[in-house]
Amino acid sequence: MKKILAPFLFVLLMAACQSHDGYTIEGTLEGENTDGTELTLRKYAEGNQLITVDSATITNGTFTFKGAPTNSPELYYIFFGKGQDNIPMIVENGTIEIEAQRDSLAFAKIGGTVQNELFYDFLKGSRVLSRKASSMNQDMRAAQAKRDTVSMNALREEYFELMEEAKDYELNYVKNNPNAIVSAIILYRVLATKAKENSEVQELYDALTPEIQESNTGIKIKEALEKDANTSIGAKAPNFSAPSPNGDQLALNEVMGKVTIVDFWAAWCRPCRQENPNVVKVYNKYKDQGLSILGVSLDRNADDWKKAIQDDGLAWHHVSNVQYFDEIAKLYNVDAIPATFILDENGIIVAKDLRGASLDAKIGELLQ
Missing domain, CATH: 2.60.40.1120 (Carboxypeptidase-like, regulatory domain)
Known part of the structure; x- marks a missing residue:
């Protein structure tokens, strides 16, 4: 993985302000x-x-x-x-x-420029936290060498506290510097990693200056918030269609049940494959009571997709464009899998991303 010398910044995109000079x-x-x-x-x-x-x-x-x-x-x-x-x-x-x-x-x-002065101000605070983290890592290695479990456990707790301090530092910077493009960059990453609820991100976004809101990053934040709102709990699930394994077009509204699970997965996704036996169990338990499942594969290879359906015993409806994170994934704001959306009989999203016993319990509750 390439190492970028910007502490606590991961997905780094762009910003605002205009001038006629280069x-x-x-x-x-x-x-x-x-x-x-x-x-x-x-x-x-x-x-x-x-x-x-x-x-x-x-x-x-x-x-x-x-x-x-x-x-x-x-x-x-x-x-x-x-x-x-x-x-x-x-x-x-x-x-x-x-x-x-x-x-x-x-x-x-x-x-030399406004945004770089603001960025440098942010980096100075981040570097203090980075030095603390580096010191902790050295202490942890020393404790491991001595097999000092007491010190290791204490250092681990300190590290978690430092991570919380780092999160607070970033969010406080956003609140105190609504005119900084780095605030938008931080906020976009917080949104992408789901580190905060969308309502909190929306509040911070609304406090940014108009120039930052209208920057490329600001526009990306706005679009992501709007897209996520379209697939939030309480929203009507967007309809879509794609080829089934036999090549026929199949639409979500054609396979709706009393309760419907829209399951984004892929043959290459290990967590998805690990969860599949539980989904099979839930489906077999509730299919006669009105449960329907539409699997949306994000595979790149049709043969891998079809083989995984057979191998895992996924006896429900399936579609895929065989185009990785395609337009359907974008429509549902899915950037990681497995991702599930549970719909009621009217197509309203009533729950998201439930697994294991939680999925079973929710489906049972809805079908009572």
Whole structure:
């Protein structure tokens, strides 16, 4: 996995503010044997893939990148040489200034533009927490070497407390800096990882400045919230159709029962396959009372999909476009599987993502 030097930031997308000038990145790098090192300017593209946007070479301890005007600031990374060492910064119109030491890129100073000043302010607080985490990791390794279980358990508790502190730090930063694009980046990740209820995310989003709400990241947050609202408990489940294993088109509204489970899964998904025996048990128990299941496979290979149906004994309705996380998954805001939606006879979503005994209990309750 590629290591990104931005503590507590994982999915990193983009932002707001406009200018008619382009951007210039002016950097200084102190350290031995740095001259001649090639740098690459990269960012995340669709599919969460890093792509190279530009390159430069360190000369006399300095480097420069220049680019055309951008309508929306975005998080980029400057990578050093062929390794994974890098410095994160916000590309926005204006002159961005970077000061770094080659042996401590994680502590580079970033500034020169409004969003980079705000980003650097966020990073300073994150780095304090990172140092605490690093110290704990060292202490944990020492305790493990000594087989000191008392210290290990104490350190584990401290680590969990530190993770909570990190979450609080990020959310407090969002609340206190509604004009920062990093606030939108944090909020988008919180939404994507479901770290907070959507109602809390909505409240924080509503407090962002109009400029940040209208940024690319802000728009993504808005769209995700609206899409999730369409598949939240109490909402009418969106109808869809896709090919069945025999190639016929089959629609959700054609297989509705008194209670219907829409089950997103795939042959390659180990947790899905592990849960399938329980779903089979629930189906066999309640199918004569009005339970219907529509399996939606996110497989890429039709043969794998059909074989898994046979191997696992999934004797209910199935559809798949055989296109991985396709338009149906997007329609239901599904970005991880297994994912299940339980519908009443009117197609209203009454529960989500239940497994094991909880699934059995809910279906029994609805069919009473």
